[in-house]
Amino acid sequence: TTTLTIETSVPFTAHKIDEPSRSVETTPKELLTFFRDMALMRRMEIAADSLYKAKLIRGFCHLYDGQEAVAVGMEASITKKDAIITAYRDHCTFLGRGGTLLEVFSELMGRQAGCSRGKGGSMHFYKKEFGFYGGHGIVGAQVPLGCGLAFAQKYSKDEAVTFALYGDGAANQGQLFEALNISALWDLPAILVCENNHYGMGTAEWRAAKSPSYYKRGDYVPGLKVDGMDALAVKQACKFAKEYALKNGPIILEMDTYRYHGHSMSDPGSTYRTRDEISGVRQERDPIERIRKLILSHDLATEKELKDTEKEVRKEVDEAIAKAKESPMPDPHELFTNIYVKDSGLEVFGPDRKELRYALP
């Protein structure tokens, strides 16, 4: 296969480190995979939006459309031995790690076939066998947890790194700085990835952060600002960060990205930003369109072939939803399973313990 060298959309901006080259090596196969994977993620999130509006998904649901390049670019430069941990906007990160559409839609609809058998919900996806450690609902808490994964990788001499993802809102959390300090003291292979979509819920970054240069917020820890809408730039930055972290310790990557949807399903996403801003990003920076243009300009596929891919992806999503709808709700006994690993003999109680009470087998 041929190798292509493609320039990133904008240069990297570095803090206390020499930035990597703007020239990214890729292959036709990789670009086509990026296109397909991102189209699948996009379609999955749009479908989740419809399912939510049809009241098939309950509670919270945070969609990732617009940010897909971060998930696919990161995966392109790491292995399943590396760990990823993120916050509640976790559907696409899970898919990127090797989770399936059926697991996603079943979990979203609270079905037995879900990745957490319907017990986690939208914010709590996990795939430990592929190095995905969730899916966390407490803003910022996943960063110390991620540094702990990095600690364990170093302790176990696994030569692997952890990517701990957080938003620009979480970037102001105190525990993030505590964990970064310890990671730097102990040279942990932790890569803090700030997915800066510019709004913490409805609060613009400049209203929440005195310095919205998140890649510089580690002070003594080096950082890199990356165009998070450019999958190739993300790939280059993650490869660079992994090499750096294995040798030296933590590094921050700020991914300049954008979410098209509101913060969650209750947020139309239009009160704190203009429609023009959103459509402007869609037209000029969309991560899927960027890859489409690259593919077409290098004659790697025809416009029709890409349309066909999008059709296939759509069909795949529809089939997964149909299958997920067939999956039963969790068995009532699941209410009491997994509270503990060792639970034999454990006495469990329902709301009326005279009615519902037993010792686990």
Added chain:
Amino acid sequence: KEMTVRDALNSALDEEMSADPKVFLMGEEVGEYQGAYKISKGLLDKYGPERVLDTPITEAGFTGIGVGAAYYGLKPIIEFMTFNFSMQARVPLRSSHSAIDHIINSAAKSNYMSAGQINVPIVFRGPNGAAAGVGAQHSQCYAAWFASCPGLKVLSPYSSEDARGLLKAAIRDPDPVVFLENELLYGESFPVSAEALDSSFCLPIGKAKIEREGKDVTITAFSKMVGYALKAADILAKEGISAEVINLRSIRPLDRATINASVRKTNRLVTVEEGFPQHGVGAEICTSVIEESFGYLDAPVERISGADVPMPYAANLERMAVPQVEDIVRGAKRACYRAVPLAATA
């Protein structure tokens, strides 16, 4: 043979670290300082800085790191403690409140939320409960707080045998365990059996111990209050009341079976704890007995607990704020229908 609680904890840590390379100790002053209370004495020399880690005073940060390491499959022991320029160092599990989010939301719930994918084999340990002369922010029992949370196991040892057997059980357990010690017990010596000194020794989690058998009244207690309950039982015995003392050992799971069996025998119950009364461990025990053994009760359940106030500093006030032996004696007599004034005039 006798052993202090401190040596019991130290030897349990040592043996489990020696047995399993995945076990490591992390916390404030656990390494070079040898532990603010010397519980980790000698471990840094023996196991090195990779396994005995001094942290900055950032509980939320290092607790999260510990939980993350447990997600990956290591077996961290997180010690909560802050050093205060003296050997009478301070802040203990009490400082766990800055880390409580990770204990509850990151540790206790992960196995459930992930349907068993992410278990969290971690131990959070340190001194808990009323200390002496340290004021309200450093003197509080967290047993009821942690024990109200499903997904956690909460242990509280009294004797050296408890300390060894329960700490070893906690470290080996695949689930998150909060291990509540008491700094006023660290220096106390207890007899230990040869069996308890064996490196394979381990106590079951979720089982209470009948510390002293009796037939007239049941007294439940944990940690330091077990000693007080035993002293109260001695006094009661002289007055012809035979008290059964239950050392809870495990606050969650709570050994309801042992408590109820005892109450069904004695028909009377006194609960003792150092913590605040409202929504406390005693309240839960009382409810359990009312649910399961109401017909066996010959008297209202009596509750002895810490006073319902922040811990005062002055010695006289502090003494009034924590349960004393005489409080337990009085409660037991009340349960046995021997009101104190009557006894005094008899």
